[in-house]
Amino acid sequence: MIDLLSPAFLITFIVGCLVGTVPLMLAALGETIGEQSGVLNLGIEGMMLVGGYAGYVATLSSGSSWLGMLVGALAGAALSLVIVVLNVWLGLNQIVLGIAVTLAGGGITSVLYDQLYSKTAPRADTGGALKIPGLSDIPVIGPSLFSQPGFFWVTVALVVGVGFFLRRTNWGLSIRAAGQKPASLDAAGGSVMRTRSQAALLGGAFAGLGGAYLAVFATGAFTPFMTNGLGYVAIIVTMLARGRVLWVALVSLLYGVTVALGTVLQLTSLDIPTDVIGMLPYLAVMIVLVVFARSVYISPALGAPYTRGAR
């Protein structure tokens, strides 16, 4: 049995935490932007898969993981156009559309992967970690926290950025109003449709980023249906965080901890079936949801299409 406090163990644990946290955090950030504006994106799972696949392919063919992330974001945003046009513009049922986007995203990436890569299953070259000079020499957190891929730090910046954007800009104010009481935004001269479209596109891009991070950095390869419900966890994180970006980060981190716990449990001599370990994070999420069910919050106008003059 390995020593639970040995540096090697702690490094594995921290790295595992971050690997589990970042894709979820990105997706949940996107979902938060969407939900704040009143768009419930149930297709997030499909967008993550499409983003993951596109990011993987782009990284493979260009050799640049940065380009891979960009393509992943664009792919997620492109798929969210379905939501933008059919839900935000025409007011069609968001639940049905969300299921459709999830099925389509999962199906098409599986078909394409099967056609092109299933025989060779190549791994994406991420270009290694970005070792931050000086800090990466600190014991334990140096080789873990400060030796993350460069995009990890972009994610940190995005968290701060989205928090600022929602609270301190007029754009963010419009987004919050669109989710709380769209008629007010309309009466104030803003455009509910434009605001929600922008938010839904951003949400799709973030979901795509989350999926791409999962494929490119967390596992190094795409596999069909690799998100395995992570998108729905992102929606739960969003529900629990109630629009507060710091909480999105914290709840995502909590999820990452349970993922990492599973990973390190496998390193111990305890004989725990992998199925149990795989289930742990979902179980944790469900328990948190049951405990905090009272405080789960949903924007009053969430998912209701806005029609001017309708009450």
Add this chain to the structure above:
Amino acid sequence: MASERSGRVRGIVETVVRSVLPVVLALIAGGIILAALGKNPFVFYGAIVENGIGGTNWEDSLVMMAPLLLIAVGLIVVFRGQLWNLGSAGQYLLAAVVVTGIGPWALKTLPAALAYLLLAVAGAATAAVWTLVPAWLKARFGTNEIITTLVMSTIGAGLTNILIENVFQDPELNTPQTSEIPIADMLPFIPGTQVHVGFVVAIVVAIVFQVILSRTSFGLRLDVFGASPKAARHVGISSKRMIVLLFVISGGLIGLGAAMDMMGEWGYLRSNWNPHYGDAMIPFVFLARLSPVGSIPFVAFYAVFATGGTIASQQTGLSVDFLSVIVALILIFMTITEYVGTKRRLGQSYLPDELKNTVRIPFARLASRSAA
């Protein structure tokens, strides 16, 4: 009189068009995707028909209809109450593992009829119990049931694997799977066919629920609840009781479907197998306007499509997940067809006002610029 009849005929034609058109459009769009992947769509669709109906394959399709139809009715009941049970996969798997887990023992020790009944009840009860957490959260706190059923489904699938590998594992095999129900002990066939009686059970259940939903006081209460929970409260319907009841019925029917499928078709369950029947049924129950009997032709269509499609995919070297792309396309075209139909009926423009302005303003600007 004549105009009334022609009006009714037009109504029927429109309903049929609205129900069939999305499927046709999805198949066309799917064909285009197939062509883009370098496959001949005509060959692919031809292979589906051949393998779904040709020879004795129609019997395989009917066999598949048994669980599909029961799950469809299970979804119809909750959807009518405007509740979303999207966790059918986990409910189905848990029911299936319980049925296959205790099946061999039950069929060995009990008279066959009693054993079938016990297994059917066990399957239904297991799946129904699995809906209780989402149902309770929804009833007590209004927690979004879409998300909770989905997550419970993931947990259910994991729990199924654990049960297979640790509790019901066939000791004589190395692959993770339950012991098999001996072929002789499985559900009997309808005389003269290779279709087990689960198919009959499914049809009967569909008819019974058709009557319940359209003719009884429970059906009307359900419609009031689905149309407006506020109105339901006003007329004295307890929404908490209704939510739990609907989820339990839904889960029970899904579990019954699993029991029929396991007792009549498979006889065992291996780990990581997940047919995702419920996801595929979602568009079709809506196309059938949430009518149990109305859903029968749609379920039959999908059963042929899936039975033939699985083989056709293998023949053409395509992942079977292509079928879920088609299902997704049907969903999307269904919402669009509904939208166009509603707008046409109301005589409204197809574009919302704000969108029209967005389109018009650039043109107006262009015009004013060119005028200047």
Add this chain to the structure above:
Amino acid sequence: MDQPAPPLIALRGITKAFPGVIANDDISLDIQRGQVHCLLGENGAGKSTLISILAGLQSPDSGRIELDGETVRIGSPKAAMDLGIGVVHQHSTLVPALTVIENLMLGERGLLQNRARAIARLDELSGLLGARIDPDAHASDLGLGQQQQVEIAKAMWTGTRLLILDEPTSMLTPQAIDSLAESVERLTAEGLGIVFITHKLREAYTMGDCVTVLRAGRNVGHISTERMAELSEQEAQRTILTAMFGDDLAAAGGLEEAAELAGATEAERETEAVDFATRPVRLALRGVSTAGSTLDAVVHDIDLEIHAGEILGIAGIDGHGQTALAEVVAGQRPAASGAVTLDDVDVTGLGVRGRQTRGLRYVTDDRLHEGTVGSLSVALNLMLKRIGQAPFWRFGQIDREAVDTEAMNLIAEYGIRTPSSATRAGTLSGGNIQKILLARELGGGANVVVVNKPTYGLDLKTVRLVHDLLAEFAAGGGSVLLISTELDELVELSHRIGVISRGRILGVVVNDGPTTAEKVGELMIGGDHDGE
């Protein structure tokens, strides 16, 4: 000689049709600077549509709008704002979860919020309105009077030449109405043009410099500023009423009746006086409280008694626990403490259906989403509260013929105008939907009926009908708990009037003379002071 200056805004031949109804039919009118122009008309006369057009929420089918003599197109709310048209809508447009200053900044351009500039602008407007408002208070925490001040500030945020107030007094206490009048006076002194919309004649006369009357989408009468100054109050009223009712004046029951319907005069009690000491108590509430998270969902320690044949009115500003009171009586909301008794039997533990069968009924104010199910037929809507009961259901199975026969009877009895009993209820007009509710609740063994805002949003003829039905019901020995925000209605129908504020009954006034309204008003003001 110079041309006279063009009016601030001129509407020319504005027409707007919706499926099945012409909301505005060739309306023309002028609005001058520094004047209050009253738009008067009953519900459905086309006032709201006209406002929507000026606010850029709707586009007219034909006609044009001139601003300072130049034709303008108001294609969006933003365009209206840019032209200097500010609107205070009848229903609050503040976002409850945002602060006052965030609400005011909503819709501003530029990436970053400019808070300092916004606060400076709020100070400026506060001076003009004569109100002080904490910029960081959440909009949901403001009293109704303050909310309205913020709404006006919001309408004037980007500099306004024309201010439109849509039914601004409907939610206010008499005292808050006075302070609104003061604000309006200050604003006209600054040269603003003000459009003041109301359905109350008295208000139009006191507030307006000139009055335009709308009926069925048409401009049916205008009294210019000069005429207004010449006419005595009574003459002005007569002119306006003739315009408002036209040929229907006789149908409405003559000038006097019409004046009363249109809220021209102080209302008087019309039901007969009854000595209640000799009559049994039908419904009693003893120390009833409810739990809830919003103001309207909570009542505290309610004690009430209603006798047989009595109409007990409940006055108060909308959203002060009226819904909770109605629901706790009807059995839709559990009482956290206290007891409800019906004919001396404790029914606290019974639900809706148990009380329904004992003759306790509830006509809800949310006709469209609570009282009826729009997607179901008129017949089923009439039977909603008898689902599963014999003889309409046997062994759980519906007897469609029995249901239809009963429905046809009720349709005939209450004069519900519907193509057939199978028509979907959602397609009927508001007045006919209200008749469905009344037919369902007042018929078949009703003893006590709770009525919540029974005439809200109805045209005057249906209002008359509803009043007659309720008075008749009481005359026949039934008891009514009449909850309303219309003081005139309460005074006309009730034997006693209780005042509710923040979920408490502040007092009950016996309706026995011309001073009732005044007494009720005093109670209401007291309540409002307590709260803020």
